[in-house]
Amino acid sequence: MCEAPAPREHASEGDGGLAPLQRRVRRLAAEGSSPSAELTRPPACACLTAMVIVVMGVSGAGKTTVGQRLAAALGARFVDADEFHTPANLARMAAGVPLDEADRAPWLHALAAAIDGWLQQTGDVVLACSALRASHRQALRRHPSRVVFAYLQVPADVARDRLLARRDHFFKADMLGSQLETLEPPDDALTVDASQPVDTIVAELVAHLAARRTT
Ligand SMILES: Nc1ncnc2c1ncn2[C@@H]1O[C@H](COP(=O)(O)OP(=O)(O)OP(=O)(O)O)[C@@H](O)[C@H]1O
């Protein structure tokens, strides 16, 4: 049986959501561990059917919100890819500097290693991860059919309004432009209109995934 995910630390008032993530990443580094090592557990059994569902899209698309709800609906574990960023990357984004491809390389590497581990387990994982470029998705597609991308397609103005209204998160609305410039929309992902209510999005994704499993 798979272990339940470690609860995500909650942001305290006014810290922009960055401090808990930074603390967690630093603690793991001091212990000689890494987020990927912590989140990757040994194989539970030989029946390797676990799926990794990557909920992707620009900031404000709703990856975390939808991902958590989708994981609950599927009885899967939820993981936020932000936990795999280096402290330097988190600090950069918190200072309003978008990541470049060199910044993303170690992050994608750690995520790919974690996905390899999850694919050796029995339980499904829902990963909230921007995965903006085709090359990012290629790095994460560690199995041709058991890694599935669910693209939350959202109009820029909807994402911007959500980010402006969001409190206590290190990633601010003024970086949405760079996300939109970086985005290479996938043509092979389950795609949903992310401007819909969360319940509707989750129901659509559950139906898509169920149909996929039976075909
Ligand atoms: N379908 C939705 N309808 C209305 N509000 C939503 C919806 N999805 C997300 N939100 C709200 O929009 C804000 C951004 O959502 P969320 O943090 O899940 O986005 P994200 O894609 O994970 O962003 P980031 O990449 O910056 O972490 C949150 O305040 C959330 O409550």
Ligand SMILES: O=C(O)[C@H](O)[C@@H](O)[C@H](O)[C@H](O)CO
């Ligand atoms: O590829 C990237 O630029 C990053 O992953 C960002 O997307 C942030 O981490 C995320 O949006 C904040 O949660």
